[in-house]
Amino acid sequence: xxxxxxxxxxxxxxxxxxxxxxxxxxxxxxxxxxxxxxxxxxxxxxxxxxxxxxxxxxxxxxxxxxxxxxxxxxxxxxxxxxxxxxxxxxxxxxxxxxxxxxxxxxxxxxxxxxxxxxxxxxxxxxxxxxxxxxxxxxxxxxxxxxxxxxxxxxxxxxxxxxxxxxxxxxxxxxxxxxxxxxxxxxxxxxxxxxxxxxxxxxxxxxxxxxxxxxxxxxxxxxxxxxxxxxxxxxxxxxxxxxxxxxxxxxxxxxxxxxxxxxxxxxxxxxxxxxxxxxxxxxxxxxxxxxxx
Amino acid sequence: xxxxxxxxxxxxxxxxxxxxxxxxxxxxxxxxxxxxxxxxxxxxxxxxxxxxxxxxxxxxxxxxxxxxxxxxxxxxxxxxxxxxxxxxxxxxxxxxxxxxxxxxxxxxxxxxxxxxxxxxxxxxxxxxxxxxxxxxxxxxxxxxxxxxxxxxxxxxxxxxxxxxxxxxxxxxxxxxxxxxxxxxxxxxxxxxxxxxxxxxxxx
Numbered sequence: 001x002x003x004x005x006x007x008x009x010x011x012x013x014x015x016x017x018x019x020x021x022x023x024x025x026x027x028x029x030x031x032x033x034x035x036x037x038x039x040x041x042x043x044x045x046x047x048x049x050x051x052x053x054x055x056x057x058x059x060x061x062x063x064x065x066x067x068x069x070x071x072x073x074x075x076x077x078x079x080x081x082x083x084x085x086x087x088x089x090x091x092x093x094x095x096x097x098x099x100x101x102x103x104x105x106x107x108x109x110x111x112x113x114x115x116x117x118x119x120x121x122x123x124x125x126x127x128x129x130x131x132x133x134x135x136x137x138x139x140x141x142x143x144x145x146x147x148x149x150x151x152x153x154x155x156x157x158x159x160x161x162x163x164x165x166x167x168x169x170x171x172x173x174x175x176x177x178x179x180x181x182x183x184x185x186x187x188x189x190x191x192x193x194x195x196x197x198x199x200x201x202x203x204x205x206x207x208x209x210x211x212x213x214x215x216x217x218x219x220x221x222x223x224x225x226x227x228x229x230x231x232x233x234x235x236x237x238x239x240x241x242x243x244x245x246x247x248x249x250x251x252x253x254x255x256x257x258x259x260x261x262x263x264x265x266x267x268x269x270x271x272x273x274x275x276x277x278x279x280x281x282x283x284x285x286x287x288x289x290x291x292x
Numbered sequence: 293x294x295x296x297x298x299x300x301x302x303x304x305x306x307x308x309x310x311x312x313x314x315x316x317x318x319x320x321x322x323x324x325x326x327x328x329x330x331x332x333x334x335x336x337x338x339x340x341x342x343x344x345x346x347x348x349x350x351x352x353x354x355x356x357x358x359x360x361x362x363x364x365x366x367x368x369x370x371x372x373x374x375x376x377x378x379x380x381x382x383x384x385x386x387x388x389x390x391x392x393x394x395x396x397x398x399x400x401x402x403x404x405x406x407x408x409x410x411x412x413x414x415x416x417x418x419x420x421x422x423x424x425x426x427x428x429x430x431x432x433x434x435x436x437x438x439x440x441x442x443x444x445x446x447x448x449x450x451x452x453x454x455x456x457x458x459x460x461x462x463x464x465x466x467x468x469x470x471x472x473x474x475x476x477x478x479x480x481x482x483x484x485x486x487x488x489x490x491x492x493x494x495x
Binding site for chain 2: 027030031032034035074075078079082083085086089090104105108109111112113114198201202203204205206207209210211213214215217218221227228
Protein backbone atom coordinates (compact mmCIF):
# COMPACT_ATOMS: atom_id res chain seq x y z
CA UNK A 1 0.00 0.00 0.00
CA UNK A 2 2.04 2.88 1.24
CA UNK A 3 5.17 1.64 -0.46
CA UNK A 4 6.30 5.07 -1.59
CA UNK A 5 5.70 6.65 1.74
CA UNK A 6 8.74 7.81 3.60
CA UNK A 7 8.87 6.49 7.12
CA UNK A 8 10.30 8.35 10.01
CA UNK A 9 11.93 5.43 11.75
CA UNK A 10 12.89 7.39 14.84
CA UNK A 11 9.29 8.46 15.27
CA UNK A 12 7.98 4.95 14.77
CA UNK A 13 10.42 3.75 17.39
CA UNK A 14 9.67 6.34 20.04
CA UNK A 15 5.93 6.49 19.60
CA UNK A 16 5.50 3.16 21.34
CA UNK A 17 7.57 4.36 24.23
CA UNK A 18 5.87 7.65 24.88
CA UNK A 19 3.02 8.95 22.75
CA UNK A 20 1.36 5.61 22.15
CA UNK A 21 2.62 3.57 25.03
CA UNK A 22 0.64 0.36 24.63
CA UNK A 23 -0.12 -0.05 28.29
CA UNK A 24 -0.53 3.45 29.63
CA UNK A 25 -1.93 5.23 26.59
CA UNK A 26 -3.63 2.57 24.48
CA UNK A 27 -4.58 0.37 27.45
CA UNK A 28 -3.68 -2.91 25.79
CA UNK A 29 -2.21 -5.99 27.39
CA UNK A 30 -3.62 -5.21 30.80
CA UNK A 31 -3.76 -8.85 31.93
CA UNK A 32 -0.03 -9.57 31.70
CA UNK A 33 0.76 -6.09 32.97
CA UNK A 34 -1.15 -6.67 36.17
CA UNK A 35 -0.20 -10.29 36.61
CA UNK A 36 3.52 -10.25 35.96
CA UNK A 37 4.50 -6.95 37.53
CA UNK A 38 4.90 -8.33 41.03
CA UNK A 39 8.61 -7.68 40.71
CA UNK A 40 10.87 -5.81 38.32
CA UNK A 41 12.60 -8.94 37.14
CA UNK A 42 9.33 -10.71 36.38
CA UNK A 43 7.85 -7.74 34.61
CA UNK A 44 10.89 -7.03 32.51
CA UNK A 45 11.21 -10.73 31.67
CA UNK A 46 7.64 -10.74 30.46
CA UNK A 47 8.26 -7.53 28.55
CA UNK A 48 11.30 -8.94 26.79
CA UNK A 49 9.54 -12.19 25.90
CA UNK A 50 6.61 -10.25 24.46
CA UNK A 51 8.94 -7.88 22.63
CA UNK A 52 10.69 -10.76 20.89
CA UNK A 53 7.37 -12.23 19.82
CA UNK A 54 6.15 -8.83 18.72
CA UNK A 55 9.17 -8.05 16.56
CA UNK A 56 9.21 -11.50 14.95
CA UNK A 57 5.49 -11.60 14.31
CA UNK A 58 5.49 -8.05 12.94
CA UNK A 59 8.27 -8.99 10.52
CA UNK A 60 6.58 -12.22 9.41
CA UNK A 61 3.14 -10.72 9.05
CA UNK A 62 4.40 -7.69 7.23
CA UNK A 63 6.39 -9.89 4.84
CA UNK A 64 3.29 -11.99 4.22
CA UNK A 65 0.85 -9.10 4.04
CA UNK A 66 0.27 -9.48 0.31
CA UNK A 67 -0.19 -13.24 0.55
CA UNK A 68 -2.67 -13.33 3.41
CA UNK A 69 -6.22 -12.84 2.17
CA UNK A 70 -7.91 -10.13 4.15
CA UNK A 71 -10.88 -12.32 5.03
CA UNK A 72 -8.70 -14.91 6.71
CA UNK A 73 -6.17 -12.55 8.18
CA UNK A 74 -7.02 -12.90 11.88
CA UNK A 75 -6.58 -16.70 11.92
CA UNK A 76 -3.42 -16.32 9.86
CA UNK A 77 -2.04 -13.75 12.29
CA UNK A 78 -2.90 -16.00 15.19
CA UNK A 79 -1.01 -18.92 13.67
CA UNK A 80 2.06 -16.76 13.05
CA UNK A 81 1.97 -15.32 16.55
CA UNK A 82 1.32 -18.71 18.17
CA UNK A 83 4.33 -20.17 16.37
CA UNK A 84 6.63 -17.46 17.68
CA UNK A 85 5.15 -17.77 21.15
CA UNK A 86 5.91 -21.48 21.08
CA UNK A 87 9.48 -20.77 20.05
CA UNK A 88 9.94 -18.19 22.80
CA UNK A 89 8.31 -20.54 25.28
CA UNK A 90 10.81 -23.27 24.40
CA UNK A 91 13.75 -20.87 24.63
CA UNK A 92 12.64 -19.54 28.01
CA UNK A 93 12.10 -23.05 29.33
CA UNK A 94 15.55 -24.06 28.18
CA UNK A 95 17.59 -21.04 29.20
CA UNK A 96 15.68 -19.17 31.90
CA UNK A 97 13.60 -21.80 33.70
CA UNK A 98 13.09 -19.46 36.66
CA UNK A 99 11.24 -17.03 34.40
CA UNK A 100 9.12 -19.83 33.01
CA UNK A 101 8.17 -20.72 36.55
CA UNK A 102 7.26 -17.22 37.61
CA UNK A 103 5.35 -16.26 34.45
CA UNK A 104 3.49 -19.55 34.42
CA UNK A 105 0.41 -19.48 32.26
CA UNK A 106 1.14 -15.95 31.06
CA UNK A 107 3.99 -17.13 28.88
CA UNK A 108 1.75 -19.11 26.49
CA UNK A 109 -0.86 -16.41 26.90
CA UNK A 110 1.36 -13.96 25.03
CA UNK A 111 -0.45 -15.43 22.05
CA UNK A 112 -3.64 -13.59 23.01
CA UNK A 113 -1.88 -10.45 24.15
CA UNK A 114 -3.83 -7.61 22.58
CA UNK A 115 -0.68 -5.63 21.88
CA UNK A 116 0.70 -8.22 19.49
CA UNK A 117 -2.46 -8.98 17.55
CA UNK A 118 -3.30 -5.30 17.69
CA UNK A 119 -0.01 -4.26 16.10
CA UNK A 120 -0.38 -6.97 13.48
CA UNK A 121 -3.81 -5.69 12.61
CA UNK A 122 -3.12 -2.00 12.86
CA UNK A 123 0.40 -1.74 11.55
CA UNK A 124 2.28 -4.79 10.29
CA UNK A 125 -0.53 -5.89 8.01
CA UNK A 126 -0.29 -2.63 6.09
CA UNK A 127 3.33 -1.55 6.23
CA UNK A 128 6.69 -2.76 4.87
CA UNK A 129 8.92 -5.11 6.80
CA UNK A 130 11.59 -2.81 8.19
CA UNK A 131 9.24 -0.19 9.56
CA UNK A 132 7.06 -2.93 11.05
CA UNK A 133 10.07 -4.35 12.85
CA UNK A 134 10.89 -0.90 14.20
CA UNK A 135 7.28 -0.45 15.26
CA UNK A 136 7.38 -3.81 17.04
CA UNK A 137 10.60 -2.89 18.80
CA UNK A 138 9.23 0.47 19.92
CA UNK A 139 5.96 -0.99 21.17
CA UNK A 140 7.84 -3.79 22.91
CA UNK A 141 10.11 -1.32 24.66
CA UNK A 142 7.08 0.70 25.69
CA UNK A 143 5.43 -2.40 27.10
CA UNK A 144 8.61 -3.39 28.93
CA UNK A 145 9.06 0.14 30.31
CA UNK A 146 5.51 0.20 31.65
CA UNK A 147 6.06 -3.21 33.24
CA UNK A 148 9.29 -1.93 34.74
CA UNK A 149 7.50 1.03 36.33
CA UNK A 150 4.72 -1.14 37.69
CA UNK A 151 7.18 -3.77 38.88
CA UNK A 152 9.43 -1.25 40.58
CA UNK A 153 6.60 0.38 42.51
CA UNK A 154 5.06 -2.91 43.53
CA UNK A 155 8.31 -4.62 44.42
CA UNK A 156 9.76 -1.76 46.47
CA UNK A 157 6.55 -1.06 48.36
CA UNK A 158 5.27 -4.61 48.55
CA UNK A 159 8.34 -6.72 49.10
CA UNK A 160 10.94 -4.18 50.16
CA UNK A 161 13.34 -5.32 47.49
CA UNK A 162 14.49 -4.08 44.10
CA UNK A 163 15.66 -6.32 41.26
CA UNK A 164 15.35 -9.34 43.54
CA UNK A 165 15.94 -12.61 41.74
CA UNK A 166 17.99 -11.00 39.01
CA UNK A 167 20.62 -13.68 39.49
CA UNK A 168 18.16 -16.42 38.56
CA UNK A 169 17.25 -14.59 35.37
CA UNK A 170 20.49 -13.40 33.84
CA UNK A 171 22.99 -15.03 36.18
CA UNK A 172 23.58 -17.71 33.58
CA UNK A 173 24.69 -15.20 30.97
CA UNK A 174 26.29 -12.33 32.86
CA UNK A 175 28.67 -12.42 35.77
CA UNK A 176 26.87 -10.50 38.52
CA UNK A 177 29.57 -10.89 41.18
CA UNK A 178 27.06 -12.40 43.53
CA UNK A 179 24.62 -9.49 43.15
CA UNK A 180 21.11 -10.70 43.92
CA UNK A 181 19.22 -7.44 43.97
CA UNK A 182 18.74 -4.81 46.64
CA UNK A 183 17.00 -5.71 49.86
CA UNK A 184 15.59 -2.98 52.06
CA UNK A 185 13.65 -5.22 54.41
CA UNK A 186 16.36 -5.32 57.03
CA UNK A 187 16.77 -1.57 57.12
CA UNK A 188 13.01 -1.24 57.25
CA UNK A 189 12.58 -3.63 60.12
CA UNK A 190 15.11 -1.66 62.13
CA UNK A 191 12.73 1.28 61.95
CA UNK A 192 9.91 -1.01 62.97
CA UNK A 193 8.29 -0.98 59.54
CA UNK A 194 7.44 -3.81 57.22
CA UNK A 195 6.78 -3.83 53.49
CA UNK A 196 3.14 -3.38 52.46
CA UNK A 197 2.48 -6.86 51.23
CA UNK A 198 -0.80 -5.81 49.65
CA UNK A 199 1.15 -4.24 46.80
CA UNK A 200 2.34 -7.57 45.51
CA UNK A 201 -1.11 -9.05 45.93
CA UNK A 202 -3.63 -8.66 43.09
CA UNK A 203 -5.34 -5.71 44.75
CA UNK A 204 -2.08 -3.79 44.80
CA UNK A 205 -1.67 -4.49 41.10
CA UNK A 206 -4.94 -2.79 40.27
CA UNK A 207 -4.15 0.08 42.59
CA UNK A 208 -0.65 0.69 41.25
CA UNK A 209 -1.87 0.49 37.69
CA UNK A 210 -4.62 2.99 38.45
CA UNK A 211 -2.26 5.46 40.08
CA UNK A 212 0.40 5.18 37.38
CA UNK A 213 -2.25 5.66 34.74
CA UNK A 214 -3.54 8.71 36.58
CA UNK A 215 -0.01 10.13 36.52
CA UNK A 216 0.30 9.36 32.83
CA UNK A 217 -3.05 11.04 32.24
CA UNK A 218 -1.97 14.09 34.13
CA UNK A 219 1.21 14.37 32.10
CA UNK A 220 -0.75 13.81 28.90
CA UNK A 221 -3.23 16.45 29.96
CA UNK A 222 -0.45 18.98 30.37
CA UNK A 223 0.65 18.26 26.83
CA UNK A 224 -2.90 18.66 25.65
CA UNK A 225 -3.41 14.99 24.86
CA UNK A 226 -6.59 13.15 25.70
CA UNK A 227 -6.49 10.82 28.65
CA UNK A 228 -6.09 7.11 28.27
CA UNK A 229 -9.35 5.32 27.61
CA UNK A 230 -10.12 1.70 27.27
CA UNK A 231 -10.73 2.18 23.60
CA UNK A 232 -10.64 -1.44 22.81
CA UNK A 233 -11.64 -0.62 19.29
CA UNK A 234 -8.61 1.33 18.19
CA UNK A 235 -5.91 -1.15 18.87
CA UNK A 236 -8.10 -4.09 19.68
CA UNK A 237 -7.76 -6.97 17.27
CA UNK A 238 -11.42 -7.74 17.76
CA UNK A 239 -12.38 -4.45 16.22
CA UNK A 240 -12.72 -5.96 12.80
CA UNK A 241 -14.73 -8.89 14.05
CA UNK A 242 -16.92 -7.44 16.70
CA UNK A 243 -18.75 -4.78 14.77
CA UNK A 244 -17.38 -1.42 15.67
CA UNK A 245 -20.65 0.39 16.04
CA UNK A 246 -21.68 -1.54 19.14
CA UNK A 247 -18.18 -1.36 20.47
CA UNK A 248 -17.92 2.36 19.95
CA UNK A 249 -21.31 2.91 21.48
CA UNK A 250 -20.26 0.95 24.51
CA UNK A 251 -17.18 3.09 24.82
CA UNK A 252 -18.96 6.40 24.68
CA UNK A 253 -21.47 5.06 27.19
CA UNK A 254 -24.49 5.95 25.21
CA UNK A 255 -27.88 4.46 25.68
CA UNK A 256 -28.41 1.38 27.73
CA UNK A 257 -29.32 -0.74 24.76
CA UNK A 258 -26.28 0.21 22.75
CA UNK A 259 -25.02 -3.33 22.78
CA UNK A 260 -28.28 -4.87 21.67
CA UNK A 261 -27.35 -7.78 19.54
CA UNK A 262 -28.24 -6.79 16.05
CA UNK A 263 -29.15 -10.04 14.48
CA UNK A 264 -28.96 -8.74 10.94
CA UNK A 265 -25.48 -7.44 11.39
CA UNK A 266 -23.36 -10.48 11.85
CA UNK A 267 -20.08 -9.40 13.32
CA UNK A 268 -18.22 -11.14 10.60
CA UNK A 269 -14.55 -11.37 10.05
CA UNK A 270 -14.85 -10.12 6.53
CA UNK A 271 -15.26 -6.47 7.22
CA UNK A 272 -12.41 -4.56 5.71
CA UNK A 273 -9.96 -3.13 8.20
CA UNK A 274 -11.31 0.23 9.08
CA UNK A 275 -8.89 1.71 11.45
CA UNK A 276 -5.64 3.13 10.28
CA UNK A 277 -2.82 3.07 12.70
CA UNK A 278 -3.98 2.55 16.27
CA UNK A 279 -3.70 6.23 16.39
CA UNK A 280 -3.28 7.89 19.64
CA UNK A 281 -3.48 11.49 18.63
CA UNK A 282 -0.13 12.85 17.67
CA UNK A 283 1.66 14.84 20.22
CA UNK A 284 5.09 14.94 21.56
CA UNK A 285 4.85 13.32 24.88
CA UNK A 286 2.62 10.81 26.57
CA UNK A 287 5.25 10.49 29.10
CA UNK A 288 5.85 7.47 31.26
CA UNK A 289 4.85 7.74 34.79
CA UNK A 290 7.87 7.83 36.97
CA UNK A 291 9.07 4.69 38.59
CA UNK A 292 10.16 6.25 41.77
CA UNK B 293 -16.97 -34.79 45.61
CA UNK B 294 -15.13 -32.81 48.25
CA UNK B 295 -12.49 -31.98 45.72
CA UNK B 296 -15.11 -30.81 43.23
CA UNK B 297 -16.50 -28.41 45.84
CA UNK B 298 -12.98 -27.28 46.61
CA UNK B 299 -12.45 -26.54 42.92
CA UNK B 300 -15.68 -24.56 42.80
CA UNK B 301 -14.86 -22.52 45.87
CA UNK B 302 -11.33 -21.86 44.64
CA UNK B 303 -12.43 -20.82 41.17
CA UNK B 304 -15.18 -18.53 42.33
CA UNK B 305 -13.79 -17.07 45.53
CA UNK B 306 -10.23 -17.62 46.61
CA UNK B 307 -8.58 -17.75 43.22
CA UNK B 308 -11.08 -15.68 41.34
CA UNK B 309 -10.15 -15.73 37.71
CA UNK B 310 -10.37 -12.02 37.17
CA UNK B 311 -9.57 -10.50 40.53
CA UNK B 312 -6.83 -12.85 41.66
CA UNK B 313 -5.43 -14.35 38.49
CA UNK B 314 -5.81 -11.33 36.22
CA UNK B 315 -7.33 -13.22 33.35
CA UNK B 316 -10.00 -11.52 31.30
CA UNK B 317 -9.22 -8.01 32.49
CA UNK B 318 -10.14 -6.41 29.16
CA UNK B 319 -13.80 -7.46 29.25
CA UNK B 320 -13.82 -6.89 33.01
CA UNK B 321 -12.94 -3.24 32.49
CA UNK B 322 -14.57 -2.80 29.11
CA UNK B 323 -17.93 -4.51 29.30
CA UNK B 324 -18.80 -4.01 32.95
CA UNK B 325 -20.44 -0.61 32.54
CA UNK B 326 -23.93 -2.02 32.50
CA UNK B 327 -25.33 -4.97 34.34
CA UNK B 328 -27.09 -6.58 31.38
CA UNK B 329 -24.03 -6.52 29.13
CA UNK B 330 -21.92 -7.80 32.01
CA UNK B 331 -24.27 -10.74 32.51
CA UNK B 332 -24.48 -11.49 28.78
CA UNK B 333 -20.73 -11.42 28.38
CA UNK B 334 -20.19 -13.62 31.43
CA UNK B 335 -22.71 -16.20 30.27
CA UNK B 336 -20.98 -16.32 26.91
CA UNK B 337 -17.64 -16.75 28.65
CA UNK B 338 -18.93 -19.63 30.80
CA UNK B 339 -20.39 -21.28 27.71
CA UNK B 340 -17.19 -20.97 25.70
CA UNK B 341 -14.99 -22.03 28.61
CA UNK B 342 -16.96 -25.24 29.09
CA UNK B 343 -16.97 -25.91 25.38
CA UNK B 344 -13.26 -25.20 25.00
CA UNK B 345 -12.35 -27.44 27.91
CA UNK B 346 -14.55 -30.24 26.62
CA UNK B 347 -12.70 -30.12 23.31
CA UNK B 348 -9.14 -29.41 24.38
CA UNK B 349 -8.96 -31.92 27.21
CA UNK B 350 -9.22 -34.97 24.92
CA UNK B 351 -7.13 -33.13 22.37
CA UNK B 352 -4.37 -32.77 24.91
CA UNK B 353 -4.46 -36.51 25.54
CA UNK B 354 -4.00 -37.01 21.82
CA UNK B 355 -1.08 -34.57 21.74
CA UNK B 356 0.54 -36.30 24.68
CA UNK B 357 0.12 -39.71 23.14
CA UNK B 358 1.92 -38.54 20.04
CA UNK B 359 4.56 -36.54 21.88
CA UNK B 360 3.39 -33.27 20.40
CA UNK B 361 2.88 -31.31 23.60
CA UNK B 362 4.98 -28.45 22.28
CA UNK B 363 2.21 -27.73 19.77
CA UNK B 364 -0.23 -27.10 22.61
CA UNK B 365 -0.43 -23.33 22.30
CA UNK B 366 -0.94 -23.29 18.55
CA UNK B 367 -3.43 -26.12 18.53
CA UNK B 368 -5.48 -24.81 21.42
CA UNK B 369 -5.84 -21.28 20.15
CA UNK B 370 -6.78 -22.43 16.67
CA UNK B 371 -9.25 -25.01 17.92
CA UNK B 372 -10.87 -22.49 20.23
CA UNK B 373 -11.08 -19.88 17.49
CA UNK B 374 -12.57 -22.31 14.99
CA UNK B 375 -14.94 -23.72 17.56
CA UNK B 376 -16.26 -20.33 18.57
CA UNK B 377 -16.84 -19.36 14.96
CA UNK B 378 -18.63 -22.62 14.32
CA UNK B 379 -20.79 -22.33 17.42
CA UNK B 380 -21.70 -18.81 16.39
CA UNK B 381 -22.85 -20.01 12.97
CA UNK B 382 -24.79 -22.93 14.42
CA UNK B 383 -26.45 -20.79 17.06
CA UNK B 384 -27.37 -18.17 14.53
CA UNK B 385 -29.02 -20.73 12.32
CA UNK B 386 -30.74 -22.99 14.83
CA UNK B 387 -30.92 -21.41 18.28
CA UNK B 388 -31.84 -17.87 17.48
CA UNK B 389 -32.76 -16.89 21.02
CA UNK B 390 -29.43 -18.00 22.44
CA UNK B 391 -27.65 -16.28 19.60
CA UNK B 392 -29.47 -13.06 20.33
CA UNK B 393 -28.41 -13.25 23.94
CA UNK B 394 -24.80 -14.32 23.53
CA UNK B 395 -23.96 -14.00 19.85
CA UNK B 396 -22.44 -10.57 19.90
CA UNK B 397 -19.98 -11.54 22.60
CA UNK B 398 -18.79 -14.75 20.99
CA UNK B 399 -16.25 -13.31 18.54
CA UNK B 400 -14.92 -11.10 21.31
CA UNK B 401 -14.14 -14.15 23.33
CA UNK B 402 -12.19 -16.02 20.68
CA UNK B 403 -8.91 -14.47 21.60
CA UNK B 404 -9.79 -13.69 25.17
CA UNK B 405 -7.02 -14.67 27.51
CA UNK B 406 -9.48 -16.04 30.05
CA UNK B 407 -10.56 -18.85 27.75
CA UNK B 408 -7.10 -19.92 26.67
CA UNK B 409 -6.01 -19.42 30.26
CA UNK B 410 -8.60 -21.77 31.70
CA UNK B 411 -7.76 -24.41 29.14
CA UNK B 412 -4.04 -24.27 29.83
CA UNK B 413 -4.55 -24.11 33.60
CA UNK B 414 -6.73 -27.20 33.42
CA UNK B 415 -3.96 -29.07 31.66
CA UNK B 416 -1.49 -27.84 34.29
CA UNK B 417 -3.89 -28.95 37.01
CA UNK B 418 -3.67 -32.54 35.84
CA UNK B 419 -0.17 -32.78 37.23
CA UNK B 420 -0.66 -30.22 40.00
CA UNK B 421 -3.63 -32.08 41.49
CA UNK B 422 -2.64 -35.56 40.43
CA UNK B 423 -3.03 -36.67 44.05
CA UNK B 424 -6.74 -35.98 43.73
CA UNK B 425 -7.02 -37.73 40.40
CA UNK B 426 -7.79 -34.60 38.42
CA UNK B 427 -9.70 -35.76 35.37
CA UNK B 428 -12.13 -34.63 32.73
CA UNK B 429 -14.99 -34.08 35.16
CA UNK B 430 -12.79 -31.98 37.39
CA UNK B 431 -11.59 -29.99 34.42
CA UNK B 432 -15.18 -29.20 33.50
CA UNK B 433 -16.02 -28.22 37.06
CA UNK B 434 -13.04 -25.93 37.37
CA UNK B 435 -13.86 -24.35 33.99
CA UNK B 436 -17.36 -23.67 35.20
CA UNK B 437 -15.98 -22.28 38.45
CA UNK B 438 -13.63 -20.02 36.52
CA UNK B 439 -16.48 -18.73 34.39
CA UNK B 440 -18.73 -18.28 37.38
CA UNK B 441 -15.96 -16.41 39.18
CA UNK B 442 -15.61 -14.16 36.16
CA UNK B 443 -19.36 -13.58 36.22
CA UNK B 444 -19.37 -12.77 39.93
CA UNK B 445 -16.57 -10.26 39.47
CA UNK B 446 -18.28 -8.70 36.45
CA UNK B 447 -21.65 -8.38 38.15
CA UNK B 448 -20.21 -6.99 41.37
CA UNK B 449 -18.09 -4.57 39.46
CA UNK B 450 -20.96 -3.42 37.26
CA UNK B 451 -22.69 -2.38 40.47
CA UNK B 452 -19.62 -0.51 41.67
CA UNK B 453 -19.22 1.22 38.37
CA UNK B 454 -22.77 2.47 38.22
CA UNK B 455 -21.99 4.32 41.43
CA UNK B 456 -18.73 5.62 40.02
CA UNK B 457 -20.55 7.30 37.15
CA UNK B 458 -21.97 9.91 39.45
CA UNK B 459 -19.02 10.13 41.84
CA UNK B 460 -16.99 13.29 42.07
CA UNK B 461 -13.41 12.16 41.46
CA UNK B 462 -10.24 14.23 41.03
CA UNK B 463 -9.64 15.19 37.44
CA UNK B 464 -6.57 13.05 36.86
CA UNK B 465 -8.30 9.99 38.23
CA UNK B 466 -11.38 10.33 36.03
CA UNK B 467 -12.17 7.41 33.79
CA UNK B 468 -9.91 4.41 33.81
CA UNK B 469 -7.68 5.20 36.83
CA UNK B 470 -10.58 5.41 39.28
CA UNK B 471 -12.06 2.28 37.73
CA UNK B 472 -8.81 0.44 38.39
CA UNK B 473 -8.67 1.70 41.95
CA UNK B 474 -12.25 0.55 42.46
CA UNK B 475 -11.21 -2.82 41.04
CA UNK B 476 -8.40 -2.88 43.59
CA UNK B 477 -10.89 -2.47 46.40
CA UNK B 478 -13.17 -5.17 45.01
CA UNK B 479 -10.16 -7.43 44.63
CA UNK B 480 -9.09 -6.65 48.18
CA UNK B 481 -12.47 -7.73 49.47
CA UNK B 482 -11.90 -11.10 47.84
CA UNK B 483 -8.73 -11.49 49.87
CA UNK B 484 -11.08 -12.06 52.78
CA UNK B 485 -11.83 -15.51 51.42
CA UNK B 486 -8.22 -16.61 51.73
CA UNK B 487 -7.94 -19.91 53.52
CA UNK B 488 -11.60 -20.78 53.21
CA UNK B 489 -10.84 -23.97 51.26
CA UNK B 490 -8.40 -25.22 53.85
CA UNK B 491 -10.62 -24.02 56.65
CA UNK B 492 -13.56 -26.04 55.39
CA UNK B 493 -11.31 -29.06 55.17
CA UNK B 494 -11.91 -29.45 51.47
CA UNK B 495 -8.33 -29.87 50.39
